[in-house]
Amino acid sequence: MKKENDNLDQLFNKFENQWDVQELNSDHQDVFLNKLNRKEPKKKNYWFVASIAATIVLMLGISVFYQTDKPKEFKFASKETQRTDSIFSILIDNELVKLKEKSSPENEQIISDALKQMKVFDADYQKIINELQKNGENKQIIYAMISNLQTRISFLQTVLKRIEENENLKNTSHEKTL
Template sequence: MRKENNNFEELFKKFENQWDIQEINSDHQLNFLNKLNKKQPKKKNHTGWAIAASIVLLLGISVFYNNNEKPKEFKFASKETKRTDSIFSILIDNELIKLKEKSSPENKQIINDALRQMKVFDSDYEKIIKEVQKNGENKQIIYAMISNLQTRISFLQTVLQRIEENENLKNTTDEKIL
């Protein structure tokens, strides 16, 4: 044990001038106790509000996206009816894509009006689908369904044709001015 103490003493002597021997303030202990006894204000925990706001936001987003989708599932429809709906839906989606591609400041009003009209057609179509699910298929309901789908396609084609005519008219007018 004595040998170890000698080693420590030698070690202390070796690093004697390298120690930090700065004196602490005489008020240090008093300052420390004051800080310790000082009442700290309670931290407000907003975690609950953040979680509630996140839930409301997610519910709002899910409601928004679910309202824009039409019911695609026919529980009581025949294979032919489902197939007809699929084919027409693809054609309508393609026409809508073409319509959105034609978007420009000059066509903005026409496209917005067309999309508003498409929402009317969609709501009519949803009523027809509910009727099919409620009462089953009959010739009148199937005819109304196909008529609605054909009307939507021809409406979109007419709108696209009007946009192209407007663009052609603008181009020919611009050419005459130059």
């Protein structure tokens, strides 16, 4: 223990002339107490409030932007039913893409009518999904759901076939006139 004290004494002796030993002013305590008791008006941090408001607006904007418009999504179905819905939905989306790719002035009316019919199918499908959520899964509802999805795919394929036939007919009639 004595050795430790000797080491400390040596350390303090080493810095003996480097200590800050300046005396405080006699009125230092009064100045300190005045500063302590003085009530300064609180600074209003508008930037803090504005940043919170901006964050809230941003979050609301993102949540509205990323909401899906798919009314056909349902949460009360089994995984198999959801998987079936998802597979058929992908097939239907692919057929819709093909249909939109065929868009031309000659096909405009056919495509427009087909899209109107698809809205009717979608409305029927939404009724089926509502029934599924309300009453749970049963064979009749599942059959109606699959039947609707199959009908949509068949309908889109038929429309695409008609468009191709019209295009082929137009091309062959032009070849004969030349």
